[in-house]
Amino acid sequence: MNQSYYLPHTKLQSLLDAIIERGYRCVGPQTRGGTITYDDFSQVKELPWGYEDEQLPGQYTLKKTQKTGYFNWVNGPQAIKPELFKPKESLWNVTRDEEGKLSFQPAQLTPAPLCLFGVRPCDIAAMQIQDKVFITGTYRDERYAQRRENTLIIAANCITSSNNCFCVGAGGFPKAERGYDIALTEIEDGFTLEFGSEQGSDIIASLKLSEADGSQINYAKQRIQEAADKQTKTLPGTNLRDALMNNLDHPRWDAVAERCLSCGNCTQVCPTCFCHSEEDEPNVKGNHSEHVREWDSCFTQGHSYIHGKVIRSQTRQRYRQWLTHKLGTWHDQFGESGCVGCGRCVSWCPVGIDITEEATAICSDFINLENKENSHG
Amino acid sequence: MSDKPKIAVHKFSSCDGCQLAILNLGEKLIELTEIVDIMHFAEAGPVNPHEKVDVAFVEGSITTPHELDRIQEVRSNSQYVVTIGACATSGGLQALRNFKHVDIKQWTQSVYAKPEFISTLETSTAIAKHIKVDLEIWGCPINSKQIIETIRALCFGVEPVVQKDSLCLECKRQGNACVMVTKQEPCLGPITQSGCGALCPSVGRGCYGCYGPDENPNTKALAKRFSGLGLLPNDIARKLHFINSQAKGYLEIGNELGNKTLKDDAK
Numbered sequence: 001m002n003q004s005y006y007l008p009h010t011k012l013q014s015l016l017d018a019i020i021e022r023g024y025r026c027v028g029p030q031t032r033g034g035t036i037t038y039d040d041f042s043q044v045k046e047l048p049w050g051y052e053d054e055q056l057p058g059q060y061t062l063k064k065t066q067k068t069g070y071f072n073w074v075n076g077p078q079a080i081k082p083e084l085f086k087p088k089e090s091l092w093n094v095t096r097d098e099e100g101k102l103s104f105q106p107a108q109l110t111p112a113p114l115c116l117f118g119v120r121p122c123d124i125a126a127m128q129i130q131d132k133v134f135i136t137g138t139y140r141d142e143r144y145a146q147r148r149e150n151t152l153i154i155a156a157n158c159i160t161s162s163n164n165c166f167c168v169g170a171g172g173f174p175k176a177e178r179g180y181d182i183a184l185t186e187i188e189d190g191f192t193l194e195f196g197s198e199q200g201s202d203i204i205a206s207l208k209l210s211e212a213d214g215s216q217i218n219y220a221k222q223r224i225q226e227a228a229d230k231q232t233k234t235l236p237g238t239n240l241r242d243a244l245m246n247n248l249d250h251p252r253w254d255a256v257a258e259r260c261l262s263c264g265n266c267t268q269v270c271p272t273c274f275c276h277s278e279e280d281e282p283n284v285k286g287n288h289s290e291h292v293r294e295w296d297s298c299f300t301q302g303h304s305y306i307h308g309k310v311i312r313s314q315t316r317q318r319y320r321q322w323l324t325h326k327l328g329t330w331h332d333q334f335g336e337s338g339c340v341g342c343g344r345c346v347s348w349c350p351v352g353i354d355i356t357e358e359a360t361a362i363c364s365d366f367i368n369l370e371n372k373e374n375s376h377g
Numbered sequence: 378m379s380d381k382p383k384i385a386v387h388k389f390s391s392c393d394g395c396q397l398a399i400l401n402l403g404e405k406l407i408e409l410t411e412i413v414d415i416m417h418f419a420e421a422g423p424v425n426p427h428e429k430v431d432v433a434f435v436e437g438s439i440t441t442p443h444e445l446d447r448i449q450e451v452r453s454n455s456q457y458v459v460t461i462g463a464c465a466t467s468g469g470l471q472a473l474r475n476f477k478h479v480d481i482k483q484w485t486q487s488v489y490a491k492p493e494f495i496s497t498l499e500t501s502t503a504i505a506k507h508i509k510v511d512l513e514i515w516g517c518p519i520n521s522k523q524i525i526e527t528i529r530a531l532c533f534g535v536e537p538v539v540q541k542d543s544l545c546l547e548c549k550r551q552g553n554a555c556v557m558v559t560k561q562e563p564c565l566g567p568i569t570q571s572g573c574g575a576l577c578p579s580v581g582r583g584c585y586g587c588y589g590p591d592e593n594p595n596t597k598a599l600a601k602r603f604s605g606l607g608l609l610p611n612d613i614a615r616k617l618h619f620i621n622s623q624a625k626g627y628l629e630i631g632n633e634l635g636n637k638t639l640k641d642d643a644k
Contacts, residue, residue, distance in 0.1 A: 033554030033581065058602075060558050078552060087550035261595045263567035264542070268549035279538065282529050284408040295550055300542045301592045315593060350545075350557045350567050351602045 004212040004220075005204055008190035012044045012070070015154075015182075018203050019115045024152055027083055028117035029076070034062050036076030038083065038116070047118070048073060055162035055343065058352030071118065071186045074162040077269045077348050079123045080116045084147050085130060085274065088294040091143070096287045107290075111147045118156040118184070121176040122167045122342040126271030127153075128179050132334050133274045152199065155180035159223040161230040162343060166356055169234030170341030174227040185220035192220040233346075233356040235327070236363045238337055243363035243370075244328035248320065252361045257316035259351050264297035266345035266353075267322065272338045277302060298322050327359055382431040382532060385417035387451050389437025389444050390471060390501060394518035395462035396420035396436055402521045409525070412532055432457045432531055434524070435510075438464040438501045440471060445498075445507065452508040459527060460504045463517035467589060467624040468643075470517075472501040475623060475643035500643040503623065512537060517587035517620045520572055540571060541592035547571035548578050556583050563603045565616060568594035568626065585619060590626025600630050610634040 007015060019026060020042060029036045031048050041047070053073040054061045062073065090107040097103070119127075134144035158165075158174035167174060176183050181200035184191040192212045195201040212220075237243065267273040277296040282289040296303055299318045304311035312318050330338035339355070346354045386396060400406065400421055415421065416428040433455035439448060452458060463469045474481055481499050485492040504510055514523050530537035544566035548555070556562040556578050564583030566575070570591040577584050590596070596617065603613045614635025617627040623643065632638065 034559040035554040037552060037554075058558060059561070060555075062559075077549070077554065077558075082552060087552070258595075259598050259601075261567040261598055262543070262593045263545040265545045265549065265555070265567070268546060282533070284405055284525055284529060285411060286529060286532060295546070297542075297546060300546070302542070313593070315595060348555055348558055350555065350564075351598055 002194040002196075004217050005193040005207075005209040006190060006212040006216055007184075007193050007207070007209055009068070009070075010190075011207070011209075012191070014207055015203070016042065016044055016117070018206050019117075019152065019154070022113070022203070024113045024115035026115045026117050027080070029073075029079075031062060035060060036062065036073055036079075038076075038079050041117075044070070052160075053162060055164045055347040056352070057164065057346050057354050058349055060347050068188070069159075069186050071156045071159060071184075074158065074160060074165060075120055075123070075342060075344065077344060079271065080119055080127060081123075081130070081271050083114065083116065084127065084151070085134070085144055085276075085295075086293075088292060089143065090290045090292050091278070093288065093290045106142075109143055109146055111150045113150045113152065114147065115152040115154060117154045119153055119176075119180070120342070121155060121157060121174055122165075122172060122340040123271050124153065124155055124176050124179040125167075125172050125340040126342070129272045129334070129336065129338060129340070130274060132336075133272075153180045153182075153196075155183040155196075157183060157185040157220075157224050158227040159186055161227045162347070164233065164343030164346040164354075165227075165231050165341065166233040166235065166343060167341035168228050168231050169356070170337065170339050171238040172340055173224075175224045185224060187216055187219050187223070192216055233343070233354070235339070235341070235356055236360050236367050239331055240337075240359060240363050241328040241331045243366040244324045244359075246366055247362050248324070250362045252358065253316050253320050256319055256353060256358055257314065259353055260315050260319050261351060262299045262315040262318055263350065264299035265348050265350060266355075267297040267299060268295060269344040269348045270326075271340065271342060271344070272326075273297070275303065298325070323355070323358060323362075326355075379414055381412060381414045383414045383416045383428065384432045384434065384528065385425075385428060385430040385451075385455070386415075386420070386434045386436065387417065387426065387447075388419060389435065389448065389465065389504070390440040391437030391462065391464045391469065393420055393436070395465075395516070398516075398518045398521045399434075399524050402525065405521075405525060409528065413528060427454065429454045431455070432459060432528065435460050435465050435504050436462055438468045438471060438503060439507055440498050440501045441496055442498065443496070448504060448507050457511040457531065458504070458508065459512045459514060460510050461514045461516075461519045461524070463515065463587065463589065463620050464501075465504045466513045466515050467621040468501045468503050470620050470622075472623045472643070473618065475500045475502075475639050476618075477638045477640050479640075498642070499640055502643065512539070515570060515589040515621075516572055520574070523572065542571050543567055543591045544569045544571045544573070544575055544578075544584055544588070547573075548575040551575055551579065553578050556581055557602075557606075561606050563606055563608060563613075563616060565599070568596050568599050586616070586627065587620050589621045589624045594626040596626055596630040600634060 047070045134141040155176040180196040275296045326338040417425045527537045557564045562583045565586035566584040570588045614631045617631035
């Protein structure tokens, strides 16, 4: 285990300054429109000091409290995904000269070193899932890859969970185990710090911090454990592939389709959803065109449009596609689940559909039967 | 005579807001004249309403006997007819007169000093109720970008892309906080098509449904949610029966909840 250091609240700015001095653009949590949004910042006073969020299915409330601390909230609708996988960006463009000759050019990409500050463990887990999708797969996405190479991650372990959190049930934990440069855990009057990379270690060394003492380390550990214990939602298993694929005609799909708006909000707030569409945006004269990619969703008509036909025209089919992929066939495709248990799809669904309830209703019988068979050898 | 495609912008019963949206293109409008000839566009200057054109954009709904004739002429003079805005595609706000309880004669008398000079129909109807429409561009008003994209696509000889995804996608791509989830503000975004740039949610207000129903609206489920937020059935009906009251997707549930029926002419 890494050495733990102690950083008092009063010295948080010096950590930020040390990062900025190294040439990083800092993006961290801030309050915007009654939620937590990650945006550019350079002063710790811009962080959500004293704020707490309350989350229920289809409901999110952010409140300023008298409590001390920068990280008493859980999460907002989107965290770091929009920084790495942009909601909309040009991939390449094409220009036609006067002789009719076409010239293609990749869109400019100059990723400045980026520090993602105060990242939740579930969002780090989600980022690692997206790394697999965009970097290590057969088709490497240069734009995502280059941004990731230049990213410094400062994790903020969770000291509380919302009513919609279920990272433990999804196979995770409210503490970042890897994928960070520095991990912070907030304690009464500051943080315990651990480094996860050489760069993180250098930054901590430059701050000349004292080591955290035993009681600080224990308190940090205890707070993380409390966050985990607070979670009431869970999934019926971490690999639901067989349970879902054997229940494609379960009546629950019809029931959920009656409530589902097919609006796609769940996919837009999901930190692992990676679907996108591409389209060309020509100028008026028609001699230049930008090829643009933007976030799409399996809840749209266009997502299943293939050669003159929409394959999934019904909401039932779309919801089923989303859930079976996220919790089931993701395992076939990437060798793991596509869900990190952040609970966003539950909070930000306008009608409060709960993925854990739906998965449980659809999978439970199959799982119980499987367990019974196994116990009988 | 130039060999550029000819376009016309015709006005029927409307507020002119969609024509203004075209005028608001500014410099791009001048660029547009390099690829098409604008033959008729009263709001901008050129007036040649009887000209034969390649593409006719039609703003407004049919609310007078005279408009019944005019729209036939527009059809026979145009290769493609593209309706622009809520009025032309669904009858618009003025289609609230289409409900059975509305006595149009009484309305006329209470509004106009000399009602005998007003010649109006009992209903306000979409252009597609009267002639074949090749493309419908929704919005109240439309977004000027939609006009450029449509003309550009037609000049390339390809079908214009019609975006009918829910507004939520546009809203989330912009990073807006959901007004329904954070403020319990009733919002039609989940059943409304994108295109406006999520204007209202961007300033913390619920969507009014100016762009009409998206391709797969679950209006019943959203109405149930509104009811959970404390709206009475009639309040929900009014939200649905507003700018695009006649649109399939808003009309039926609005009728059900508001206990409304349409006049026979409006069906």
